[in-house]
Amino acid sequence: MKIFRFIIKKDLPLLAIVTLILIIFSGTIQLLKYKEAYQYEPYYSHAFQKLSTDNDFYQTLSNELAQANAESDNVYNEIFDFMYGEEYDPYTPPREIPSIMIEKLFVPSDDGGKYTPLAETDAKMLFQMSEQIDSQSNYKQLIADQIENYDRNSRRGIKDEYILKTAAKLKEDYSNVLQNKFDKPVDTRAGNVLITYLTTDFIPFFAAFILLFHRLSSEIQSRRLMQFSISKFGAVKFTISKTLTGLIEFFMFYIIYCLSSVAIFLTFDNKSGVLSAPLQVISQYELSPEALSVFQYIMAIMLTKLVYCIALGALIMLISFLCKKIIFSAAVGIIITTIPLLISKTYDSLSADLDRQKIKIIFSCDIYNMYHNLNYINLFGSPVKIYWLFLSVLIAVAAVSTVTLALYSRKRGAAYV
Amino acid sequence: MGVLKIENLSKQYGKKQALNKISCEFTTGINALLGPNGAGKTTIMNCVSGVIPKTSGKITYNGKDVFSMGAEYRTKLSFQFQSQPFYPSYTAHDFLEFSALLKGMDKSKTESEINRVLSLVNLSENKYEKIRSFSGGMKQRLAIAQTILNSPKILIFDEPSAGLDPFEREQFKRIMMKMKDQSIIIISTHIVSDIDTICDNLVILNKGSVVANDEPEVLCNKIQGMVWNVPKEDVPLLPYEKIYFEDTKSKTISITKPTEHSVLCEPTLNDLYFCGQLNKDIFISSGGDDK
Numbered sequence: 250m251k252i253f254r255f256i257i258k259k260d261l262p263l264l265a266i267v268t269l270i271l272i273i274f275s276g277t278i279q280l281l282k283y284k285e286a287y288q289y290e291p292y293y294s295h296a297f298q299k300l301s302t303d304n305d306f307y308q309t310l311s312n313e314l315a316q317a318n319a320e321s322d323n324v325y326n327e328i329f330d331f332m333y334g335e336e337y338d339p340y341t342p343p344r345e346i347p348s349i350m351i352e353k354l355f356v357p358s359d360d361g362g363k364y365t366p367l368a369e370t371d372a373k374m375l376f377q378m379s380e381q382i383d384s385q386s387n388y389k390q391l392i393a394d395q396i397e398n399y400d401r402n403s404r405r406g407i408k409d410e411y412i413l414k415t416a417a418k419l420k421e422d423y424s425n426v427l428q429n430k431f432d433k434p435v436d437t438r439a440g441n442v443l444i445t446y447l448t449t450d451f452i453p454f455f456a457a458f459i460l461l462f463h464r465l466s467s468e469i470q471s472r473r474l475m476q477f478s479i480s481k482f483g484a485v486k487f488t489i490s491k492t493l494t495g496l497i498e499f500f501m502f503y504i505i506y507c508l509s510s511v512a513i514f515l516t517f518d519n520k521s522g523v524l525s526a527p528l529q530v531i532s533q534y535e536l537s538p539e540a541l542s543v544f545q546y547i548m549a550i551m552l553t554k555l556v557y558c559i560a561l562g563a564l565i566m567l568i569s570f571l572c573k574k575i576i577f578s579a580a581v582g583i584i585i586t587t588i589p590l591l592i593s594k595t596y597d598s599l600s601a602d603l604d605r606q607k608i609k610i611i612f613s614c615d616i617y618n619m620y621h622n623l624n625y626i627n628l629f630g631s632p633v634k635i636y637w638l639f640l641s642v643l644i645a646v647a648a649v650s651t652v653t654l655a656l657y658s659r660k661r662g663a664a665y666v
Numbered sequence: 667m668g669v670l671k672i673e674n675l676s677k678q679y680g681k682k683q684a685l686n687k688i689s690c691e692f693t694t695g696i697n698a699l700l701g702p703n704g705a706g707k708t709t710i711m712n713c714v715s716g717v718i719p720k721t722s723g724k725i726t727y728n729g730k731d732v733f734s735m736g737a738e739y740r741t742k743l744s745f746q747f748q749s750q751p752f753y754p755s756y757t758a759h760d761f762l763e764f765s766a767l768l769k770g771m772d773k774s775k776t777e778s779e780i781n782r783v784l785s786l787v788n789l790s791e792n793k794y795e796k797i798r799s800f801s802g803g804m805k806q807r808l809a810i811a812q813t814i815l816n817s818p819k820i821l822i823f824d825e826p827s828a829g830l831d832p833f834e835r836e837q838f839k840r841i842m843m844k845m846k847d848q849s850i851i852i853i854s855t856h857i858v859s860d861i862d863t864i865c866d867n868l869v870i871l872n873k874g875s876v877v878a879n880d881e882p883e884v885l886c887n888k889i890q891g892m893v894w895n896v897p898k899e900d901v902p903l904l905p906y907e908k909i910y911f912e913d914t915k916s917k918t919i920s921i922t923k924p925t926e927h928s929v930l931c932e933p934t935l936n937d938l939y940f941c942g943q944l945n946k947d948i949f950i951s952s953g954g955d956d957k
Binding site: 251252255259471476477478479480481482483487663665666 | 713715716717718719720732733735736737739740741743744745747749750751752753756760763764765767768769770773
């Protein structure tokens, strides 16, 4: 433990600088996303509140908007006709629009003076709201339909054992989801931003790279490993201490990263109750077979990413240990950090090969698909949740990397006493 | 008193025989491994410290096989490499503190021990300076400090005087003299002046074999009457490879008078060194490697 404390103390300045820069970067991105999600405040909150008390409010609002849009379209057509006449001729310059017509098309905006297109803001706000409300009002029906589909599969006489087993598992999962009673509408804007951000953000992976790619470089080549291995500690303990402290330092960064993300979330939303709502209320997650609350899912994302980063970090440190020059370990490290993430963006080209796609989900840490529908993979004929396979694979990668580090450091240290 | 014993140690690199069944004994005090480059000094030290595997033979410390002692042996051992590695971003104090932790020292003793070794190598004033700002000589002194930290029972130095100025070399000798009663000190060098006045036991190596192993005085006695000062005018009369030069003199080793004007002189460690390289049969015929 003393050696752990010493190494971490020595690395603190670098850790602090890297953490500060990355957290500022991450925080800025999140704030911009929250700002976008909350751009229709306070009107949105007011409208959303009315939803709870007025059952027809949503329908009324939609009708009004449709009416406004129709009117706006008519005005556009009227203006176009006025400018170009009934027979459009590209060589004839358009007529100047009288100001009275412009005023008909535009209404003054709240910040005074400027004009915004009629009902555009309302339309966007309503679209955002409809996304939220649709997920919440429809997910139970969608899941019920899904269960019905699986039942139909077995009635249609499908004989494939794996498909039937998967259907049975999914039915069971969906039944668990339906047991969660949650009826009132909930404002999911902040929850949506946080979940989308956490599932797609690459910063922790790059933090693992930046903090660890130089961790063990030159230890062999400079003979420090040899030097320090002739001590009570020995080569293996020396290398493992450096490896583990590297992972602890990454963990320290990660805790701050997670806490800062949650803190930003709470500044926007600390009373909507979205955290205790089922995951399915979040747009795009209506068909998730995971009986998790939003809070549990956020924890699952954080843990899944942490495991991925630990495996990635262990692999990066092994590479830094083996590479003769730091530039090579940096190059290889950046490749193994970014390539999987880039691959995750290429689903369409491989869409026909479902199992291959699922393997890609594991190696690219694609959390969204890991917890989404069809999140089972065929393992020797049995359906296994992708995230369990993900955890097993990554724990194996981390363990193999660490054991290789230990064995190789023993070979390259004073191995014979 | 500790004894580090090497018996029939051989080391082969592919077809090259680096060490050929050598046997010698290092006891508490200053032991010098003397020989030209490629004689096998570093190979012996690497085998003793477990850095490389031996091909055959036995190395024991106080009767115990060192290869089965593990951490117990490593705790007693300290090895200063020819070019000592550091963490350039560490200060001298940090580096020694880190070494102390790896050596398993008590936290309570660490600070005083760091101060002690830094003062021995005259680096007390540079305690909190980054190693990257150190000169070559300062780094070498820090390496010595790291090696003697916690007063290990077996201290191995590979070319310790490289990069040290004459004053620092003398200082190094003083440190060795201070430690010689508690530790087996093995110094490998090809510079005779590094060990001439301080060494208690001398091992002369040539091409992977021990040519002579005894106290310097005993070895000097063995070549008594064989070391000749050859005047300049007589030098062309002898084969070129039989001559060596010391200060202003030309010398040779010979059982009989080599030239008419040659004059016998008192043997020195330098003569022993050249005798080991030029005329090793002298030691063998007088039983020099049979200690």
